[in-house]
Amino acid sequence: MAGSAVLAHLLLVSSLISCAVCGKGGFYSYKVKNIRGKPVSLEAYRGMVSLVVNLASECGYTNEHYKELTDLYNELNVEKKEPFTVLGFPCNQFGQQEPHDNEDIEKFARETYKAPFPLFAKIDVTGTTAHSAYRYLTESSDKNPNWNFWKYLLDGNGKVIAAWGPRTDVKSIKGEVLKAIEKLKLSRREL
Template sequence: MTTVYDFTATAIDGTDVPLNRFRGKALLIVNTASKCGFTGQYAGLEALQRQYADRPFEVLGFPCNQFGNQEPGKAAEIAAFCTSTFSVDFPMFDKIEVNGPNRHPLYDWLTRQKRGFLGSRDIKWNFTKFLTDREGRVVARFAPQVEPADISGPIEALL
């Protein structure tokens, strides 16, 4: 059976990161953007990361420019923005596509595991969130409007 730990992604610094590195942790995987109405959620995501810093949990951020050209920058610009504006300390990855023929394999798998509104696989907007359990299975998908703090309950249930 495939799990989230079977994938590799490129970190924002250009290094390949086998997601197996996070084995045994619940993960909140989020497609992000720096110029979006939901960009303020970076603060909530970082708050979750800090709240559960001593627990088996990690937030993973995947910048994406597929929605309204809201993530136009290069990796270094994105990293600098996240650090300077929101003190982001959770792992950030290189910009990816979450929909279409160039959809990253991780997102191809995530969207097959938990479909969105009316059964659609497509990600509708930035800050769609996927929660995986400590065995690497997708247990929930949250719409962009769901604030990170509102996911505390489901995270607690997994820890």
């Protein structure tokens, strides 16, 4: 009897742990730190289509991606007031190409690229040390980032729609972003 009670307890604990990673409320149910170290809830982005990207300052993809992410954000969020955002998560796991601290990362992004989109504290995005929000992205999409500038497109509930690696430029996925925005706006009208 004691053995079965232990087994039942282990199963319960296991399901609670996996539920914590599963993100029942989607990506937006997680808490992270912003680039200045302040804890924030991603819940603030619920109701928006988001493009979540792991960033690096010293990568061969940096210039193209930062420019295109900034352009897309400015066009859709700032100019057209669409329910869209880019969420940038610096990461140093790939080629040690983000060696800077959060303060220097923010300065680089804001001054060099005039990046207006939300930036978050540097995190790990893969492996056992990956932030739980990124574990949700990789587990729900079955796409694990293996380099800088992986892009995850999320619907208004924080569910992954699609994911692309760094060789896919931001311009080429704009159509998918626009489709996701239209679908979100259509679902709002139906309510």
